[in-house]
Amino acid sequence: MVHVSYCLLAMLKNRKKFAATFGGIITLLATLLCSGTAVAKNVDATNSAFQYSGRIDFANKAVPVLIWQGSTVTARVKGNALAFRFSGLEGNVYFDLTVGDTKAVLKATNGTVKSPLTLSEGWNTIALFKRSEASVGHVGFEGVVTDNGAQVAALPASNAKHRFIFYGDSITAGACNEDGEEDQWGDFSTHNNAKSYAAMVASDFSADYRNIAISGVGISMGYQAYRIGQVWDRYYPDPTAPKADLSSYNPHVVFMNFGENDDSFTTNKQLPFPTDYTKRYTDLVREVRLAYPNSRIVILRGGMFGGAKSTRLITAWKAVVKQMEAEDSQLSHYVFDHWHNLHPRVENHRKMADELVAWLKTQTWFNQH
Structure with a gap:
């Protein structure tokens, strides 16, 4: 009875006073006590068991920002x-949490967030995959909480043959891809980068994967207050943010897919298509080449109406490809049939991914890697 009473106290005592700040910790402690497990311990983000992938802000190594x-x-x-410990939440952040062979969506909040998935007996592989895009939120990762007798270890080092990085807009980010009959921008839990064509292509090749895509961004004009040329090489989607160390990542292939917002934004505003689109895009490609001198660059087009059917966008995009393929022998292009x-x-993303995967397999430069 003493044990049961202590469990109830852990879950119920002062619940209103502490729920907002310590709710996750109380719940976890109650779970541990009720199961007869020793008290909880923190495993900090600096522990060598954690492996990180992506353009992550490590300015504060104790709290890397995802x-x-x-x-x-x-x-x-x-x-x-x-349980997971987060801090410094800005906006909305959703993860795909994988424990072993099971998966669930986890919403980040400041403090301790209990895992919706349970650990199996023995060793469990755990993974957080940030499914929501950078422009709607970011969060600091402080580590995990587990029981005092738990062990943690790193996964074997990745031996991926390919390294892919995708630059793009909402299409490449996977915005709205789990929505219903209408696009919606209120609940970002249905915007799932893991089910974007970009992530699918990387998965099909078991490639190391990075994604720097921003909904609404354009080459010259778009729904964001900035252009992609102002933020593509920064830690955050903010022109004032620090520039990232691009030399720390050497991708095999750099994919670029821009133009949809230049077309749709100006169409909606009854404006002419930006006359500087071709120049700004070619300038961006040259900057990307300087950052990744050994990478193959693939300029993509399509996925929505503009890339598939807009004559003014297609004409300007073709001018970019013509100019860049003439001056860069390590550059290719691909146009999606599906949109x-x-x-x-x-x-739709699956069909786009299947197209791109099939095309890559026909490319001599890709198969020689």
């Missing part, structure tokens, strides 16, 4: 309980 969609944190855990009248849904 910014861009597709960023991951992985580890192995052997224990009885699991959707709204933002592509998961099934």
